Structures are given as structure tokens and as C-alpha cells.
Amino acid sequence: MGVRRETKRTGVFTRRALLVGGVQLTALGVLAAKLYQVQVVEGAKYSTLADSNRVSARLIAPPRGRLLDRFGTPVANNNQNWRALLIAEQTEDVGGTLDAFSRIVPLADHERARIERELRRHRRFIPVTIREFLTWEDMASIEVNAPDLPGVLVDLGTSRLYPFGASLAHVLGYVAPPTEADMGEEPMLALPGIRVGRSGLEKYHDLTLRGRAGAVQLEVNAVGRVIRELERQEGTQGQDITLTIDADLQQQVLGHLGDESASAVVLDCRNGEVLAMATNPSFDPSVFNSGVSQAQWLEWTRNRRAPLINKAAAGLYAPGSTFKMVVALAGLEAKAITPWDKINCPGYLDLGDTRFHCWSKGGHGMLDLHGGLKNSCDVFFYEVARRAGMDHIATMANRFGLGVPLEIELPGARKGFVPTREWRIAQGKPWNIGDTIVHGIGQGFLQLTPMSLATMVARIATGRAVQPHLTRSIGGVAQRGNRPEDWPSMGLPDRELHAVREGMWAVVNDEHGTAPLARLLLPNVQMAGKTGSTQVRRVSREAREHGYKSDDLPWEFRPHALFVAFAPYDAPKYALAVVVEHGNAGAAAAAPIARDIMTDVLTRDPAGGNPIVPQRVAETHT
Amino acid sequence: MSVMERRLIRETSFGLTSKLWQVSWLYVLLLSALASVGYVALYSAGGGAEPYASRHILRFAFGLTLMLSIALVDIRFIARCSWPAYAVGVGLLVMVMVMGHTGKGAQRWIELGGMQWQPSEFMKLALVMALASWFHRASWDRMGNPLFLIPPVIAVLVPVALILKEPNLGTAVITAVVGFTVFLGAGLRWWKVLLAVGGIAGAAPIAYAHLHDYQRARITTFLNPESDPLGAGYNIIQSKIALGSGGMWGKGFMQGTQNHLNFLPEKQTDFVFTIIAEEWGLVGTLAVLGLLSLIVLGGMAMALRCRHQYGRLVALGITMNFFMYIFVNVAMVMGAIPVGGVPLPLVSHGGSAMIMVMIAFGVLMSAHVHRDAEFGEGRDEI
Structure with a gap:
């Protein structure tokens, strides 16, 4: 190989290597400019996003106020309620988990539809109620089968209890889970297990009984797990109301x-x-807590004695x-x-x-x-x-x-x-x-x-x-x-x-x-x-x-x-x-x-x- | 000692001492600095030296030893190993296709020595070596002969096709670009360069039609990351938030909320750059980018100082490969290009990739140490 040819080849390589180096430097320069844009120009926007990622304001629902009769006997009370919740992100297969749950505690089709609807509505780390008012037996078999039920957890909530049942149903009314329309006005209502008054005194005094939710600012990680508490605002408890009723x-x-x-x-x-x-x-008002079956509803509405009407x-x-x-x-x-x-x-x-x-x-x-x-x-x-x-x-x-x-x-x-x-x-x-x-x-x-x-x-x-x-x-x-x-x-x-x-x-x-x-x-x-x-x-x-x-x-x-x-x-x-x-x-x-x-x-x-x-x-x- | 004398010694004597003397210790220092950046970032990612940082630095120490050992191996010997290495690389790619470990919907890995190896990493080095070896003797005139170019084009297409088949779009593209760069350095005529670029631009839509769903999903997510905040776009959004919230000065070492609250997925591997960005700000990212530029430019400088074509092309290819790593990775975490599963070399946690990068740098340094080596007609013929 001649020297001239070798020189030609070297010259071509040198020019092209310099060109490649130039392109590389330019590309890195573009990255640097882009970094400047993301980190400095748009920095404030992303800082806010990072904070909203990190800080989760959670509401603490106060217990609903009680209703007492004129002598102080509770006529609407809060009862402890064992419920099964599902955290979607903790299971790989939500459908599979629900199937497994159904084998232990059978779920009706409408319950399943509700669960799936709620799962779509919430972020994946927000617990969704599968079933409330679990019996001790159900709870035990859920706990025993926990390995087959990833993402399912059992916790203690409260539900409304009416010790006098049907006798005061029309006066007290009843509570039910809030509808989507309710939630717009009050963020507290998105909490699992919360109830709002649907009729009677429960509805009339709803805001008094409900109280004001406290808020706690929590630092959470990506899966929503709480790392520490940043700030706490105490809410006001739902107030007890004494009625004139005996x-x-x-x-x-x-x-x-x-x-x-x-x-x-x-x-x-x-x-x-x-x-x-x-x-x-x-009618028995506690039925509304867990949801009324269609058969029950038909029975009520078709009854010519109209049990749902407060005569x-x-x-x-x-x-x-x-x-x-x-x-x-x-x-x-x-x-x-x-x-x-x-x-x-x-x-x-x-x-x-x-x-x-x-x-x-x-x-x-x-x-x-x-x-x-x-x-x-x-x-x-x-x-x-x-x-x-x-x-x-x-x-x-x-x-x-x-x-x-x-x-x-x-x-x-x-x-x-x-x-x-x-x-x-x-x-x-x-x-x-x-x-x-x-x-x-x-x-x-x-x-x-x-x-x-x-x-x-x-x-x-x-x-x-x-x-x-x-x-x-x-x-x-x-x-x-x-x-x-x-x-x-x-x-x-x-x-x-x-x-x-x-x-x-x-x-x-x-x-x-x-x-x-x-x-x-x-x-x-x-x-x-x-x-x-x-x-x-x-x-x-x-x-x-x-x-x-x-x-x-x-x-x-x-x-x-x-x-x-x-x-x-x-x-x-x-x-x-x-x-x-x-x-x-x-x-x-x-x-x-x-x-x-x-x-x-x-x-x-x-x-x-x-x-x-x-x-x-x-x-x-x- | 005159310059001539020194050069004479370099050409004639390849004793261990003089070879060590020839190693670019400045370059070793730059690489060590980069690995230290990795240590700091991984320390933060792991919330301490465990589980990532200490292992990272141990691996780097091993990689450094490997690199220096290779640097001392005669480049002419390495050159002779080019085609066998290429054959091994293709063999491994075929093997991984047949029996490889499936990770994230793709067959990419081979278990070896307690680590998972991606044959494609090795393939890129072997391809660069094989192409350099092919073009080593090619004169300017010969580069004009299309028939001479057919074998190296096939040599590029075979591994690219195999990697695409895995499927691993990102690495396939990087492999093609690296191979193409070697062609460029070897003196491919400009009109052919333009033809190739035009051809690729024309073929892209057709290629898109043959992409896997997950690859298309990546491209669509890239085009509109907010469309699916908890799905495929989640990584990009969270990574941009981490980057952006770092601001000018950063949140401080170990203070990154995106990092420590686990909003960043795989932060210790592909997204390690976001930790630096979040905790050290623009100052930190520009410093790292500067360091990376120095390493790239250093590689190019070594290529330019090499007096034989094999060394030049190998150095060019290896440097280009390194550049492609960092460019794709940084652009990826900024959401500028689709997520590609490409680590940030020497910074990301992950053993096999780092070892492969260090082996490649070893070859680069060998080319530098032996930059004046004469490729004789006989023994050194390749």
C-alpha cells in the first residue's frame, strides 16, 4: 500500500472522525439545552408536581353523631363493622382475587359490578370495599385464605345501628353510601365506609351529625404508603342530637x-x-347500610300499605x-x-x-x-x-x-x-x-x-x-x-x-x-x-x-x-x-x-x- | 530522549512497564470519576452503600482490572480475534433466541457466573472489531467498490436482525448506528451515506408496521405521555417530574422525594440519571454531561492518534457505542425519545453491562497503547 493512499485514507478518517465528534458534541449540547429547559425553565411546574406526588392530604372522618331519645337512650348509634377491602395494586389479577374471594364469601353480580366500578374510579392504591358486615366466620376464613387473596385486607369500620329498628325508621330516616353527585361537594365523602343521611332526621341534621373531617397532610411513597405526617388539622366530631321522641x-x-x-x-x-x-x-333502616336487594325493594314499593311512606x-x-x-x-x-x-x-x-x-x-x-x-x-x-x-x-x-x-x-x-x-x-x-x-x-x-x-x-x-x-x-x-x-x-x-x-x-x-x-x-x-x-x-x-x-x-x-x-x-x-x-x-x-x-x-x-x-x-x- | 527516540522505543519495545506508561491514565481517571458519580447516585437510590453502591464500586474495580489487562494485550492479537469474536457473538444471539431467559416479554438474557448477560452488548463490540478488521486493509479506492461493501453490510444486518427478533428495538438501532459509523470512518462514499440514510427514513414506516405491540406502545406513549398516567407513560412522567423538580441546584444528596418515595421505577438502573438530576439539579446534570463529553472526546482523540486503520475504526466504533448509550439514556429519561431499556454506562446499577463497557474500553485503550504498532504483512496480517 502506497504512502499517498495511506495518507488519503488517514485524511478521510480524520475529517470524518472530527465530523462524528462534532455531531456527538452537538447532540450532547442539545441534551444540555433540553435539561436546562426541563430543570430550570419548567422547574417550578415539576416541583409542584413532585410535591403533589409526595404530599397526600387525607381526611379523617369523625364518627357520625348519635341520635338520642329524650331520655338519652341512643336511637341511632355507630356499630363496629368488619369489612373486607381490596387494594388493586397489591394484586396482579384483580379478577382472579375477586373470584377467589367469591369462593369464600359469595359475591352477587351487582356487588361485583359495584366493586369494579369503584376500582375504575379510584387510583390503584386506594382501598375499595368488597363486602361489609362480615360475620366472624367469614372474617376467619378470609384470614385463613389470605395467601390466595392478594390485595385483600380486613379492617374495622363503623356502620349505623338503629337499636329500635323499624319503630323509628320514618323519624330517623336512614343513611346510605354517598352517590357520585354527593361527592362533588365534599371530599370527605370519598372515604370508604362513609354514609350520608338519606331521609328523615339523618338527612335533616346530616351536616351536624357528620361533623367536619380533619385533614392530615401525609408524605406518601409511590404506592401510597405513609412515610410521615407533615401537618394535622383536627376535624370536629359529629354532634350528638337529643330528640324529643320517647x-x-x-x-x-x-x-x-x-x-x-x-x-x-x-x-x-x-x-x-x-x-x-x-x-x-x-321498614328496617339498617338494610340501607349494606344495600337493598331488588326483591326487598319490590316488596316495599308494591305493598299497598306503603311501608316506605312516612304516613x-x-x-x-x-x-x-x-x-x-x-x-x-x-x-x-x-x-x-x-x-x-x-x-x-x-x-x-x-x-x-x-x-x-x-x-x-x-x-x-x-x-x-x-x-x-x-x-x-x-x-x-x-x-x-x-x-x-x-x-x-x-x-x-x-x-x-x-x-x-x-x-x-x-x-x-x-x-x-x-x-x-x-x-x-x-x-x-x-x-x-x-x-x-x-x-x-x-x-x-x-x-x-x-x-x-x-x-x-x-x-x-x-x-x-x-x-x-x-x-x-x-x-x-x-x-x-x-x-x-x-x-x-x-x-x-x-x-x-x-x-x-x-x-x-x-x-x-x-x-x-x-x-x-x-x-x-x-x-x-x-x-x-x-x-x-x-x-x-x-x-x-x-x-x-x-x-x-x-x-x-x-x-x-x-x-x-x-x-x-x-x-x-x-x-x-x-x-x-x-x-x-x-x-x-x-x-x-x-x-x-x-x-x-x-x-x-x-x-x-x-x-x-x-x-x-x-x-x-x-x-x-x- | 528525543521524540524520535521515544517513538522508536514505543514501536519496538512492548515491555510491560513501557506499556503501562503508555496507558492513558487521564482516561482511567475520567472513567473512575464517572463510576464515582454512579456510586453517589446509587448510594442515594439504595439509601446507603447497600444494596447498590458498594456492589457497583466492586464491579467497577473488577472491570477496571479487566480493562487494564486488555489494554496491555497487543492490538494485533485483538485484531486477529475480531472475526472469531463476531462468530461467538452471533452464536450467543442465536442461543439466547433458542433458550434465553425471557425478561419483560423479550428473550435477551443468558445466565452466566451469577450474572445475566445480554449477548447484544458483546455483539456490538464484536461487530465493531469485525468491521474494523474488514476495513483495515481497505484503501480509499477499494471503498468505492460496491462488491467489497456487501460482506460488511451483511455482517451488520445479521446481528441487527437477531437483536430485533429478541425483540430489543433500542439496542438494534444502536447496533446499526454504531456499525454505520464504522463504515463512515472507513471512507464510505458520501452518496452512499445519503442513500443509506434515505433508505432507512423510507423503511421506517414499514418497520413500524412490524414492531411488537409493546414497542408501538412505547412510541405512542412517548408521543403523548400524559395519555396513560399509570400505564406505560408513568415512567416518563415520573422521571420528568424528578428531573424538573431538581431545578438549578437540586434538592440535595439523599433528599430527592421522587427517588426516596419510590415514584421512580427502576431508578437504580435505567433511570439513575434522574436521581442525579433531582438531587444535584442542573449543576449536577451538566457536570455529569461534561464528564461524559470528555470521555467521548477522549475516545475520539485516541481514535485520531492511532496510526493504523484497525485501531482507528475500533476506537471510533467503541466511542460511538458509548456515546449512543449515554445519548439514548439521557434523552430517554427526559422523555425526548421512547423508553429503550438502555442503561447509563458506569453509573447504572447492573453488572454485565458495566463489564462489557469496561471490556470495550479495554480494547479502546489497547488500540491507544499500541497506536504505533505496525501491522506486518505476515504474522500481523488480518
Whole structure:
């Protein structure tokens, strides 16, 4: 090989090696520039990302506040709950792990679907609940089979426990896992095992009971394991709430309702405290903790006795004759009648060519207000209504808490409906005098809840505009409304109220009263009350003339039976309302229940431990 | 002693003492500095000398001994071993295909001496040696003859195809680039260079169609890392966060949160550069980059000072291989190119790769020590 050729080759190599070296240096220079960009120009952005990687703010859910009855007995409690959780990143095969789990504790398809949905929603190191309320046996077999269940861990959470079960279900409501919609507003709700109030007091007082979550800033590693605590903010515990309810009385009241589709409300008529509000049939609220099966749900919704509906606060009924006190007070206030005015009842009232019947075919003859109430004479109240006019009646009804929202702390409570002439005219229909007459005996468009009827009686008994309420104290702080003075006077003359009360006394205690079955068998104490029976179906004239008997009707067409009462008559302390759906007659179906309930109430005297200044209203009457 | 005399001694006497005298101790120092960087980073990764750092430095000591031993072996002997080495390399690649250990969906490893060896690492060195040996006697004119170029092209394509088959896209590309660089140094005509580059650019889409799913996933993830934060893109995102959060001055030794809280996957191996970036900042990364540049430039300088074509080409190829390692690795952790499973040589934890790099540097240093060796017509003919 010649020297020249060798030189040529060397020269080519040198140039090309320098070129390669230049390219290499340039490439490394580009890397350096890129490093400058990532580390310095965008450094702040990545620092933030590194911190958000590292710092995990975790919420510590405080235990949910308890609900206590008026004597401090827990009616909604927190129970320890063993649950199985799955941490997805700790298993290579989530499906396999769930299959293995299913062989030990069978999982239904809908449970599996929920687990898989939650797994998709959360990061892989966040535990997802597989199953709650594990029995000791299940827990033991999970622990024994732990090697086959990678990623599964068992831990102790809390769940809501209702010691009185179905008897208070409608009052307390229930809790359930939050929905995705709930979670948007409150990050605490993403914690496993947390529950929110779905109805009843659990819903009304949800934020108070829930408390505020504490936050702890933790340094975590890539798998979410905690390395150390950086900062801690204590939350506030959910507060205990003492209710006005007497849980034992509640059970007794429910017992008196028997198998009827019925409801009853007992108030302390001096301050509006709800001592009992029972609805039958009911449901077991703890079922909602773990999820309701479809079969159970169908059973509830198809049941014509509607166990899910809180009949005491949301059941709507025509008040029937229990409305007559309001009509009487409207007539008195409108100066349409005086307590001594007499009206003749021939058994019917003719208005034009329409005849309105009294329940008593033969008529009651000449009656004053006392007699009208005692006999529950329809014609008497047709006439009073006719004279007073619907405007006065509706206004008076509203003053007694009928057809207006009450302050009861139940999200599902309904205000009922009291029609006015304006309402009817706004519908494009005329308001006839016949409509007013029908409303004089509590029929027509009237739709009222047992709760509002109990409120009405409490206001009649005390002359104060008490509001029914369920909350006595929150976290030991007494709530407004405990004392009678908290409630304003109705502003009605004692004389007129007294006349009505006296009529109600006669209903029960007069030998010709319509509700002798309601008479108390206790010494030295008397109850005043009023019956009501309301048709759910129009009775045709033919049927009436051919000896209509509601007992022969199918259950769902029979009239509702109502009874409202207060006691003791001479010093009113308790008011109640009982509605027995399709119970036929108030005097027969509702009055004995009212009597039994009131007997228990007076015997127990749940408000007795809460001495209250004697009422002026009560004093004047003795 | 005049320059001529010294040169005479170098050419004639290859005694142990004089050879040791000829070893570029500055280069040894640079490599040791790089290994020390590795020690510091791995110390932090392991939270102490165990489990990575101490083993790393022990391996480096072993590698250094190996390197110096090879440096003392006559380059002409090494040159004669080129084609046998190539044959062994191809044999190992075939073997790993048949019975190799499957790691991460690919057959790459051979268990030997308690370590896992990637034949592809050895293959790259053997390929460089074989090509250098082929082009050693090739004159400028001969380089113009296409027929002369066919055997070396095949010599490149066979291992590249085998490595692609493993599949290991990153190493296959590096192997091809390294082989191509040797062609370039040997005097491949420019128009052929352009033809080759154009051909590869044209073939890329076709190659993409034949890629494995995981390789395509890497490319798609690379194009949009945020698309799958907990999947394939997770590594890139976390590694960028580590890099970026290091800022100018870094979080301090052992203070890297991304590192110590395990947000970085495989931080002690392929992603070791992110530890340096997070804890030492831009200052640290530029210093390491500077050190790496010195090692690359030193290799190129040795290539230039070599007086025989075999030594030049071997030095060029080995240096290019080293450069490709660091470029791919650093670009990879920055998310600039798809994740490739390429370690940062002498810094990443991992025995076999380091030993192979040190063997390659040994050959490079031998070329340097024997830079004036005459390849005779007889015994030294290759």
C-alpha cells in the first residue's frame, strides 16, 4: 500500500472522525439545552408536581353523631363493622382475587359490578370495599385464605345501628353510601365506609351529625404508603342530637296500631315536642347500610300499605269531622255564630236543588256549638261554613297549622292542602257555596297530614301557635321551643277556644258523645277528642238509600278513620292524632287506639320530667 | 530522549512497564470519576452503600482490572480475534433466541457466573472489531467498490436482525448506528451515506408496521405521555417530574422525594440519571454531561492518534457505542425519545453491562497503547 493512499485514507478518517465528534458534541449540547429547559425553565411546574406526588392530604372522618331519645337512650348509634377491602395494586389479577374471594364469601353480580366500578374510579392504591358486615366466620376464613387473596385486607369500620329498628325508621330516616353527585361537594365523602343521611332526621341534621373531617397532610411513597405526617388539622366530631321522641313510648304507640295501615302522632301540646310519631307498617333502616336487594325493594314499593311512606308526616287525608273545630272557630271569629246560637238539624240541608245529608238520617234537632261537636252534626257545620264562608275557614285552618309548612325537621314532611276560592278560580272553575258546605265537614279538597292534625289539636288545647319539632338539643345545647313561652299566642279569645274544647270533651265523655270508646279508664283524668271518618270514594245516593254499609267494601275503598285528642282535659299536656287508613269509622277504629295511646302517654308522662309552667289557658278552665 | 527516540522505543519495545506508561491514565481517571458519580447516585437510590453502591464500586474495580489487562494485550492479537469474536457473538444471539431467559416479554438474557448477560452488548463490540478488521486493509479506492461493501453490510444486518427478533428495538438501532459509523470512518462514499440514510427514513414506516405491540406502545406513549398516567407513560412522567423538580441546584444528596418515595421505577438502573438530576439539579446534570463529553472526546482523540486503520475504526466504533448509550439514556429519561431499556454506562446499577463497557474500553485503550504498532504483512496480517 502506497504512502499517498495511506495518507488519503488517514485524511478521510480524520475529517470524518472530527465530523462524528462534532455531531456527538452537538447532540450532547442539545441534551444540555433540553435539561436546562426541563430543570430550570419548567422547574417550578415539576416541583409542584413532585410535591403533589409526595404530599397526600387525607381526611379523617369523625364518627357520625348519635341520635338520642329524650331520655338519652341512643336511637341511632355507630356499630363496629368488619369489612373486607381490596387494594388493586397489591394484586396482579384483580379478577382472579375477586373470584377467589367469591369462593369464600359469595359475591352477587351487582356487588361485583359495584366493586369494579369503584376500582375504575379510584387510583390503584386506594382501598375499595368488597363486602361489609362480615360475620366472624367469614372474617376467619378470609384470614385463613389470605395467601390466595392478594390485595385483600380486613379492617374495622363503623356502620349505623338503629337499636329500635323499624319503630323509628320514618323519624330517623336512614343513611346510605354517598352517590357520585354527593361527592362533588365534599371530599370527605370519598372515604370508604362513609354514609350520608338519606331521609328523615339523618338527612335533616346530616351536616351536624357528620361533623367536619380533619385533614392530615401525609408524605406518601409511590404506592401510597405513609412515610410521615407533615401537618394535622383536627376535624370536629359529629354532634350528638337529643330528640324529643320517647323511644319506648314510640314502640308502645306502634304496638297500639296493630296490623292496621295507620299512623299516630303524640305531641307535648305545650311546646310542640313530638313524643312519638309512629307509622305502620315500617321498614328496617339498617338494610340501607349494606344495600337493598331488588326483591326487598319490590316488596316495599308494591305493598299497598306503603311501608316506605312516612304516613304521620307525609300521608295526606281528608280530615273529615276532625276539621269541625276549625270551622267552628272560623264561624266564631267571623261572628257568624256565637257559642249559644242554635241551628236545627232535620237530617239534611237543602241548597237549591242539592241536598246535603247529615250522617244521622233522622237529624239532631236544635243544636248549639256544644251539641254540634258532641254529635258531630254535619248539618250544624254545613250551616256554620255557609255563614262563615270559605275565606274565613281557610285562614283559620292555616292559623292552626293546616295547609301551611310546619317546622318539623323531616325533609319528606308535607304541608297538606287547604283550598281557597282564589285557588279554585285560578283553575278556571267557580267556587260554589256547595263547595264551602262540603268543606264545613272536612271533605272536599282538604288534604292534611296526621302531624298537622296533631298540631291543630295542640293549638286548640293551649291557644299557643306551637310548632311540632323533634330536636331537643344539639351537642348539649337546648334548642328553641322547649318552653311554652317560646311560642306566640294564637290570639283567639279564650272563651271561643274553651267552647270548642268543651265540645271535644263532650265527644268523649258525654253519654251521648260520638266517641264513648275513647273514654279514659284512668282516675281523675279526662281526654277531649274528635272523631273523623272520610270517604275515599263518593257514595252515590242509591247506595245511601239502599243501606250503604262501608264494611262490605273492598279494603282500599273503605273510609279512613281519624281521631284527634288532647289530655288531660283540665290541664292539657298531650295532644295526639290517629289515622287508620280504611278503618271505616273514626269512633270505632281510631278512638280506641287513641284511648290506649293516651293512657300509655299519661301513665308514662314522658314530659313530666320536664316541668313546665302551668298554662293560663288551663288554669282558667278549672 | 528525543521524540524520535521515544517513538522508536514505543514501536519496538512492548515491555510491560513501557506499556503501562503508555496507558492513558487521564482516561482511567475520567472513567473512575464517572463510576464515582454512579456510586453517589446509587448510594442515594439504595439509601446507603447497600444494596447498590458498594456492589457497583466492586464491579467497577473488577472491570477496571479487566480493562487494564486488555489494554496491555497487543492490538494485533485483538485484531486477529475480531472475526472469531463476531462468530461467538452471533452464536450467543442465536442461543439466547433458542433458550434465553425471557425478561419483560423479550428473550435477551443468558445466565452466566451469577450474572445475566445480554449477548447484544458483546455483539456490538464484536461487530465493531469485525468491521474494523474488514476495513483495515481497505484503501480509499477499494471503498468505492460496491462488491467489497456487501460482506460488511451483511455482517451488520445479521446481528441487527437477531437483536430485533429478541425483540430489543433500542439496542438494534444502536447496533446499526454504531456499525454505520464504522463504515463512515472507513471512507464510505458520501452518496452512499445519503442513500443509506434515505433508505432507512423510507423503511421506517414499514418497520413500524412490524414492531411488537409493546414497542408501538412505547412510541405512542412517548408521543403523548400524559395519555396513560399509570400505564406505560408513568415512567416518563415520573422521571420528568424528578428531573424538573431538581431545578438549578437540586434538592440535595439523599433528599430527592421522587427517588426516596419510590415514584421512580427502576431508578437504580435505567433511570439513575434522574436521581442525579433531582438531587444535584442542573449543576449536577451538566457536570455529569461534561464528564461524559470528555470521555467521548477522549475516545475520539485516541481514535485520531492511532496510526493504523484497525485501531482507528475500533476506537471510533467503541466511542460511538458509548456515546449512543449515554445519548439514548439521557434523552430517554427526559422523555425526548421512547423508553429503550438502555442503561447509563458506569453509573447504572447492573453488572454485565458495566463489564462489557469496561471490556470495550479495554480494547479502546489497547488500540491507544499500541497506536504505533505496525501491522506486518505476515504474522500481523488480518
